[in-house]
Amino acid sequence: MAETPAGPAPAQTDPVVHLDGVTVKYGANRALKGVSARFARGAVGLLGPNGAGKSTLLKALLGFVKPLEGRMTVLGLDVARSPLDIRARIGYMPESDSHIPGMNAVSFVGYCGQLAGLPSVDAMQRAHEVLYYVGLGEARYRNIETYSTGMKQRIKLAQALVHDPDLLFLDEPTNGMDPKGRDEMLELIHDLGHNKNVNLILSSHLLPDVEFTCDHVIVMDKGQVVAQGPIEELKGPAGRVFELRIKGNLPVFIDLLRASGMECHSTDQDVMRVFVPAGRDHREIFVLAAEQQAQIRHLRPSVPTLEDVFAKAVGDE
Amino acid sequence: MSPIHDQSYRRYGGHRASLGRSWTVIAKAGVLNMMRKRAFIGLMLFAWLPFVVRAVQIYVASNYPETATFLAPDAKMFRSFLEQQEFFVFVMTIYVGAGLIANDRRANALQIYLSKPLLRSEYIAGKAAVLFTFLMLVTWLPAILLLFLQVMFKGSFEFMRANLFLFPAITVAALLQALLATFTMLALSSLSKSSRYVGILYAGIIFFTAAIYGAMLAITGSTSLSWLSVGSNLTQVVDVIFRQAPRYATPWPVSLIVVLGLIAVSISVLERRVRGVEIVT
Numbered sequence A: 001m002a003e004t005p006a007g008p009a010p011a012q013t014d015p016v017v018h019l020d021g022v023t024v025k026y027g028a029n030r031a032l033k034g035v036s037a038r039f040a041r042g043a044v045g046l047l048g049p050n051g052a053g054k055s056t057l058l059k060a061l062l063g064f065v066k067p068l069e070g071r072m073t074v075l076g077l078d079v080a081r082s083p084l085d086i087r088a089r090i091g092y093m094p095e096s097d098s099h100i101p102g103m104n105a106v107s108f109v110g111y112c113g114q115l116a117g118l119p120s121v122d123a124m125q126r127a128h129e130v131l132y133y134v135g136l137g138e139a140r141y142r143n144i145e146t147y148s149t150g151m152k153q154r155i156k157l158a159q160a161l162v163h164d165p166d167l168l169f170l171d172e173p174t175n176g177m178d179p180k181g182r183d184e185m186l187e188l189i190h191d192l193g194h195n196k197n198v199n200l201i202l203s204s205h206l207l208p209d210v211e212f213t214c215d216h217v218i219v220m221d222k223g224q225v226v227a228q229g230p231i232e233e234l235k236g237p238a239g240r241v242f243e244l245r246i247k248g249n250l251p252v253f254i255d256l257l258r259a260s261g262m263e264c265h266s267t268d269q270d271v272m273r274v275f276v277p278a279g280r281d282h283r284e285i286f287v288l289a290a291e292q293q294a295q296i297r298h299l300r301p302s303v304p305t306l307e308d309v310f311a312k313a314v315g316d317e
Numbered sequence B: 001m002s003p004i005h006d007q008s009y010r011r012y013g014g015h016r017a018s019l020g021r022s023w024t025v026i027a028k029a030g031v032l033n034m035m036r037k038r039a040f041i042g043l044m045l046f047a048w049l050p051f052v053v054r055a056v057q058i059y060v061a062s063n064y065p066e067t068a069t070f071l072a073p074d075a076k077m078f079r080s081f082l083e084q085q086e087f088f089v090f091v092m093t094i095y096v097g098a099g100l101i102a103n104d105r106r107a108n109a110l111q112i113y114l115s116k117p118l119l120r121s122e123y124i125a126g127k128a129a130v131l132f133t134f135l136m137l138v139t140w141l142p143a144i145l146l147l148f149l150q151v152m153f154k155g156s157f158e159f160m161r162a163n164l165f166l167f168p169a170i171t172v173a174a175l176l177q178a179l180l181a182t183f184t185m186l187a188l189s190s191l192s193k194s195s196r197y198v199g200i201l202y203a204g205i206i207f208f209t210a211a212i213y214g215a216m217l218a219i220t221g222s223t224s225l226s227w228l229s230v231g232s233n234l235t236q237v238v239d240v241i242f243r244q245a246p247r248y249a250t251p252w253p254v255s256l257i258v259v260l261g262l263i264a265v266s267i268s269v270l271e272r273r274v275r276g277v278e279i280v281t
Helices: A054-062 A083-087 A105-115 A120-133 A149-161 A179-194 A207-213 A231-235 A250-259 A284-292 A306-314 B022-035 B038-047 B049-063 B065-071 B075-106 B110-114 B120-138 B140-154 B158-162 B166-189 B195-220 B230-241 B252-273
Strands: A017-026 A029-039 A043-047 A069-074 A090-093 A167-171 A199-204 A216-221 A224-230 A241-247 A263-266 A272-275 A295-302
Touching (some): A017 A054, A029 A054, A029 A069, A029 A216, A029 A224, A043 A054, A043 A179, A054 A083, A054 A090, A054 A199, A105 A120, A105 B022, A149 A167, A216 A231, A216 A306, A224 A231, A231 A306, A250 A263, A250 A284, A263 A306, A272 A306, B022 B038, B022 B120, B038 B075, B038 B120, B049 B065, B049 B140, B075 B110, B075 B120, B075 B230, B110 B120, B120 B166, B140 B166, B166 B195, B166 B230, B166 B252
Parallel strands (some): A043 A199
Antiparallel strands (some): A241 A295
């Protein structure tokens, strides 16, 4: 049996996905606006609020939607020229519930393996293996339509893994899962990205999911990339973020901080997070508070998180 | 549920098939899935009953010369056999075909299929092959077997030699019948997420167009508007294929154009509806 051409072997430093000025339109709505990005090897988070264009980007990479302009490469192959060669080497876990009706889990996953080009015997063997790996070993002969939401998420991961892809697209993989199932799914994704040498792109609006599983992040908002790079690098040096609570006119004080070049954003509580730029002294906050006749009730150095990166990039909206 | 890391993940180093064969996987799975259903097996056996009756007819006509005057097979008998099978084609098209794409749409399976290395045309070909195979199994195969039984029972090729056109006629007629039913049903199946609704829609189209033609026939008293009925168009063309006198006043090329047009429209619908992502603008 002939083997599928493997395509060019990219160097370890080459990005697994490269987008250059990609624009996608749905009717009059521009879902992606000239997106340029490089997805590094390993685990990359694709982060953004709902409607930012994350799923559209994945669908464009899969060839489901054709960009109006721009160029995309996946694993060194041009998406416009070699969509099938690309799809033979990637696994896609869709966001919505998806299965093939009337099949039990092992038949479904084996079938997906065959569709991806595996011989039937190998596909069935791999189906059993990946079902055990994702934690569905005991339930593999059950009809998928009887599965719980968490189990359906796992079966979607199994079908994406069965043909051993070089790159995984995971679209909101923890959607609808209970806390325990979510932790297990994240452990699984972390294991794939860090111990099994599977490159993956995790699209999510959940910051903790991305922070736990990924080394790099690409932040999207309103169809554009607003930040990208290694998470640690984007977080910046520790100690430059402060938690702050004041008594006084809060909106005016925030405006004052921003006017003086200090980014700040509110959190769920009444505590703000203030970014003090390099070379500036955090004691300036006291000076500004004194000018505004506001009382500082709480000021504590904090560790930068992905939430800060996200807030800086996307804003407080 | 067992702990999540019972077994670890292994990389795969085996062979991978070359691209372009996935439609056979879809077709095989679809056929096997149907063959597992008892109701389908029952339907298939029922669809072969006319074959048994015709086989007995041919046996009697071949072995009892006194019956040959009214039982002897001719081209008309084969045409009549295919016409009888139209009922089973109709039932099987609804039973097998209604859910072929509709069920995938209901379960969001299209994005799973199209994320694998297969083209949309391969997906459609795989699904079409399922219905097409079964339709040929109730039309072309029994008709061809009857032809061979005739030779076997008679012990000579005399009938075959005298009716050389029958083999291609059966093949072309069965192909046209199966292709029209397959593509029309697949197109309807791609329009909905409910196989039940698709089945009703298909039956509605067949009966509604026949009823419109029937009404026009009653009003005008002429069969020149038979092109309004899907079934009549097929009948008209198949009559010509079997060298029979066309039974309607509509010119047969018009009927053929309607049949081919329906297939073309169905393919166009499939091209628009079978996508990995549904775009609502």
